[in-house]
Amino acid sequence: MGIDVTSITARKQDTEVTEWVKSIKQRYAGMKIIVGRDKLDVIQGVRNKIQAFEAFLDKYPEYQGKVVLIQVALQTTEENEAQGGVADVVSHLNSRFSTLTYQPVVFLHTQDLTFSQYLALLTVADAFMVTSLREGMALRAHEFVECQEQRHRPLILSEFTGSYSYSGFRSCIPINPWDKRMTANAIHQALTMKDDEATSRWEDLHNHVVTQSAQAFVTSFLVRCLRSNIEHMQSNDPADIATLDVQRIIPRYRHSQKRLLLIDFEGTVWERDIQTIARNAGVGHGGQPDFAPPEDVLRLLRKLAEDPKNEVWLLSGLPTSGVLDVVAEKVPTIGIVAENGCFIKTRSDREGKSQWISMVANFNLTWKAACMEILQYFTERTPGSFIEEREASVVWRFWTEKAIDQHASDWQWAHRQAAEAQNHIFDSLGERYGLRIIPGSTSFLVLPNNISRSTAVGAILHPGGPARSSLARHAAWISPESVESENATDFDFVLAVGKDEKLMRRLNELDNAETCSTSGKGTDAKWKLEQEQVVPSLWRLAEAK
Numbered sequence: 083m084g085i086d087v088t089s090i091t092a093r094k095q096d097t098e099v100t101e102w103v104k105s106i107k108q109r110y111a112g113m114k115i116i117v118g119r120d121k122l123d124v125i126q127g128v129r130n131k132i133q134a135f136e137a138f139l140d141k142y143p144e145y146q147g148k149v150v151l152i153q154v155a156l157q158t159t160e161e162n163e164a165q166g167g168v169a170d171v172v173s174h175l176n177s178r179f180s181t182l183t184y185q186p187v188v189f190l191h192t193q194d195l196t197f198s199q200y201l202a203l204l205t206v207a208d209a210f211m212v213t214s215l216r217e218g219m220a221l222r223a224h225e226f227v228e229c230q231e232q233r234h235r236p237l238i239l240s241e242f243t244g245s246y247s248y249s250g251f252r253s254c255i256p257i258n259p260w261d262k263r264m265t266a267n268a269i270h271q272a273l274t275m276k277d278d279e280a281t282s283r284w285e286d287l288h289n290h291v292v293t294q295s296a297q298a299f300v301t302s303f304l305v306r307c308l309r310s311n312i313e314h315m316q317s318n319d320p321a322d323i324a325t326l327d328v329q330r331i332i333p334r335y336r337h338s339q340k341r342l343l344l345i346d347f348e349g350t351v352w353e354r355d356i357q358t359i360a361r362n363a364g365v366g367h368g369g370q371p372d373f374a375p376p377e378d379v380l381r382l383l384r385k386l387a388e389d390p391k392n393e394v395w396l397l398s399g400l401p402t403s404g405v406l407d408v409v410a411e412k413v414p415t416i417g418i419v420a421e422n423g424c425f426i427k428t429r430s431d432r433e434g435k436s437q438w439i440s441m442v443a444n445f446n447l448t449w450k451a452a453c454m455e456i457l458q459y460f461t462e463r464t465p466g467s468f469i470e471e472r473e474a475s476v477v478w479r480f481w482t483e484k485a486i487d488q489h490a491s492d493w494q495w496a497h498r499q500a501a502e503a504q505n506h507i508f509d510s511l512g513e514r515y516g517l518r519i520i521p522g523s524t525s526f527l528v529l530p531n532n533i534s535r536s537t538a539v540g541a542i543l544h545p546g547g548p549a550r551s552s553l554a555r556h557a558a559w560i561s562p563e564s565v566e567s568e569n570a571t572d573f574d575f576v577l578a579v580g581k582d583e584k585l586m587r588r589l590n591e592l593d594n595a596e597t598c599s600t601s602g603k604g605t606d607a608k609w610k611l612e613q614e615q616v617v618p619s620l621w622r623l624a625e626a627k
Contacts, residue, residue: 250290
């Protein structure tokens, strides 16, 4: 939902608008002009706006007689207008600060104002204020932005409007209209803002207004529908994917000199007992008490890593402390990716040394406390749910039963709570801290953006990455962004076994890669395997000479 930018642009070129711009500038010469346009309903927050303006004049007395608030009132019922209580606060403020030549609040009804006059007001305004207590798309803010093509003055916008939810409108000066002091400070910030900053903010707002419209939405929506349909029609049915034929890849495996083996841990070579974890939730780190890695898997990893031609990497979403560091101690010759790419443990060098490298060292992790507080709220209200806190990510499990009856009331409640929790986290923390949420059927994961198993594998493939442990210790580590698109590698055989579709698609770009999915769903991988077939198949590969 947006405005007709072309129509607004044409209307503001009218000579009538130009004449009114000159007239308003003459009338308020030497003064700052703040403009607002709202209904007088309580929900529009006009009373809050006037009170905040009064607080501004009290806190910054030097602006008394130098700033005027021109409030345009849209038509509304007398009952709503009375409930809004605007007339009283306007009279009170004007009685305090008016002089023979100055009136701080000029109150106009739309019937007293032509559209040309309104556009002229938006053109000369030094700030535009929207103080809604709850509102959808505040399109009058969009109109203001387009009328400020020459002056680029700032927009003061309530956080409770739908417009503020868009990233392009975060370049406004955000306010909580219930907070008078905050709004008063926002007015001062707007009136004293340097031209460079104001121009930069306006450009962000303008780019959003001209690109986000009903027409643009329809076009992008239809394009996404067509793309999804094409992907659906072209998606590989699990029945059409061949089961991994180890005998077919053994010849290439034998004749390769440098191999990279990427093996998912949980859900591929090992099945976590979620019910046991739920019973012990809160014991130890992440609800994983006394972790004992499966011996058959450890033997397989040792066997694969014994071959000097192999570089074996275990990919996991589990934390390092108390879990994957146990695996690292028992099989030091393999590399490990922890927390879905947040941490990487290098393989042991010739001296038997290795280290954990943080891929999130430059990320602000203070979001975790607020995230945990939100999830704790939902945990108290969702039976059987629990939180797995990790070092750089958080998992919320809202269903631990193996069977899911989607018609059961408990399941429906838990599913709704999970959706609500994700919305709360994304709205309050997602954009501010650069987070992403990965939903699952019975849980969801919150972690820093631009971090994934795919970025970790990009770091492993990178010539200067942690696959070369001796270099990783001495070089300044590269950022995830720089390795996301890096597929250059000197491995002549790559095998990936797991469920991460993004990783499978990335490795398919390599001519020498074999990808095998264990998800049991539609996949872009070249092969598929049932989970119980993974360990026996890898043993056959390990024993190939």
